[in-house]
Amino acid sequence: MEPGTARIAVDLLGGDDAPAVVVDGALRAVRADPDLHLLLVGPTEVAAAVTDALTPVQRARITVRPVHAAAGPAHHAPRADSTVRAAVAAVRDGTADALVSAGSTGATVSAAALGFGRWDDVRHPALVATLPAVSGPVVLLDVGGSLEPRPATLARHALLGAAYAAVAHAVAAPRVGLLSVGTEAGKGDRPRKAADPLLAAATLPCGARYVGLVEGYDLSIGARADVVVTDGFTGNVLLKAIEGAYAMAGGPPEIGGAPRAAALLGVAGTVVVCHGAAEPADVASGIALAAHLWRRRATDRVRALLAGAPAHSSPSDSIDTEVSP
Amino acid sequence: MEPGTARIAVDLLGGDDAPAVVVDGALRAVRADPDLHLLLVGPTEVAAAVTDALTPVQRARITVRPVHAAAGPAHHAPRADSTVRAAVAAVRDGTADALVSAGSTGATVSAAALGFGRWDDVRHPALVATLPAVSGPVVLLDVGGSLEPRPATLARHALLGAAYAAVAHAVAAPRVGLLSVGTEAGKGDRPRKAADPLLAAATLPCGARYVGLVEGYDLSIGARADVVVTDGFTGNVLLKAIEGAYAMAGGPPEIGGAPRAAALLGVAGTVVVCHGAAEPADVASGIALAAHLWRRRATDRVRALLAGAPAHSSPSDSIDTEVSP
Incomplete structure (x- = not known):
């Protein structure tokens, strides 16, 4: 594990078995990584289930952003007051460095694209x-x-x-x-x-x-x-x-x-998406991955490497036969 | 294993490691199934490697069709004098009931479509x-x-x-x-x-x-x-x-x-295709599958079941956007 503080926003309401698996996953992640700080995004009583299970020293690494609504149906843009939108907002405003959600992938990608913006030339992250x-x-x-x-x-x-x-x-x-x-x-x-x-x-x-x-x-x-x-x-x-x-x-x-x-690559922020059927170990892995990516500044570095690559208006576009949905 | 004689034509020259793995696979198949007869299609010296390793009683279940050419490159129709074409011909003329090849899938499909004909409305088996x-x-x-x-x-x-x-x-x-x-x-x-x-x-x-x-x-x-x-x-x-x-x-x-x-379903004959990297056990499994399908008359029965199904000129064709290659 690399050193350095990483502050990860965690969507407490994302996932088929949320919030229980997210609570368990967050606990595992906090206990495994002493430089990890979590911003728990969701209902205060769910966040309390995390903090209550931690030692006072560990608890000092937890912050809570109270939000009560899950993202809603996968095929809609997530509600403005949803946990995933709030997690994106927390990264954008500098309260967290990266975010993790086990909610609908579509909702997370929508929220991230909306909140962070896409990279140049990227239609689909x-x-x-x-x-x-x-x-x-x-x-x-x-x-x-x-x-x-x-x-x-x-x-x-x-x-x-x-x-x-x-x-x-x-x-x-x-x-x-x-x-x-x-x-x-x-x-x-x-x-x-x-x-x-x-x-x-x-x-x-x-x-x-x-x-x-x-x-x-x-x-x-x-x-x-x-x-x-x-x-x-x-x-x-x-x-x-x-x-x-x-x-x-x-x-x-x-x-x-x-x-x-x-x-998730193609949006201007560090985002990790967990499988909807994630178990606590999977959520913990997702949080660890987000911290790892942030510590390496991976998203920004990948984006910078690609910005030097040839533009997308290449002859390849003429082969692209996809029509707009 | 079902009872009943099954006569399987085996392409001795098909497969990345042919003929050695095909010889080994054929031996295993013959020893495992007392009602299995094989028509070995390939060079006589390769067929001899099979018959030499069998008991006289087992050897009575082996026939050989001497052919010396493999199918050739995968993207061409197989040569008329190839082992796979000869195996198809043997099934067509009633010398064998089904065929097995670990050669190029493309060549086997071409040879089978050419030799047996395709089912009505089937472009690609x-x-x-x-x-x-x-x-x-x-x-x-x-x-x-x-x-x-x-x-x-x-x-x-x-x-x-x-x-x-x-x-x-x-x-x-x-x-x-x-x-x-x-x-x-x-x-x-x-x-x-x-x-x-x-x-x-x-x-x-x-x-x-x-x-x-x-x-x-x-x-x-x-x-x-x-x-x-x-x-x-x-x-x-x-x-x-x-x-x-x-x-x-x-x-x-x-x-x-x-x-x-x-x-292979969609041609008017019983055909089993083995992976090019097949090992002896895989070839033996392929031969056993061909015998099983023949004993159940599976190809003919599947074809008959589909002949009763709605024709292919349905509205679905308007959704099919594939152009001819």
């Missing part, structure tokens, strides 16, 4: 998950930020993933692969076939290099790539399939299973 | 894999027959998968789910959103019913659906990701891991 693999972490993106496999988006994810692997996980010269159905050039559906030459032609940050097509195995095994690029639909179902497989196999491997927390 | 799960087998399709997520194709896969689960695996009243990023209605990318009402409106064979959206977990755990419908790109990367996860977790669960053999 990406969700980035890190899987432990034998040869080091494997960064998988997108895992649900946007769902359509647009070639230009896949090319952007290659840059984003390379920068994130280097900044967040200290991977030197990350190897970037495009997920497909085989490793031979030309394998894949039309978006992959269109994206492959875009990735091959891209100038990747942090000494990263494109290693071509990779397969499903490479996510867990990690021998071939440090960054695996895919669309949010595929990434999301993959992550859950790996989690299911580990459950079937009697539990994840010792180095860790499929993550249930992902970093 | 589907590859169907069966995963062992806690509550019984889970049928996953497509795993690579066609790669583009066309809503009409997804709807057809629902029918195909329901019929296959009932016929090949004796699943009563199969529950059919559409793989997506969440279970709430409306979750998913555009092809999934378009396919969901098509599946809900479809009349499924064998008492099957559509249970709505399912997630990646449901593939391995199987509590929610007996048939999981997806596009061939997603299915292929998923299957390989599950295989990678089991490898990471120290091996597949006792009930079995991700299959490396899949049935």
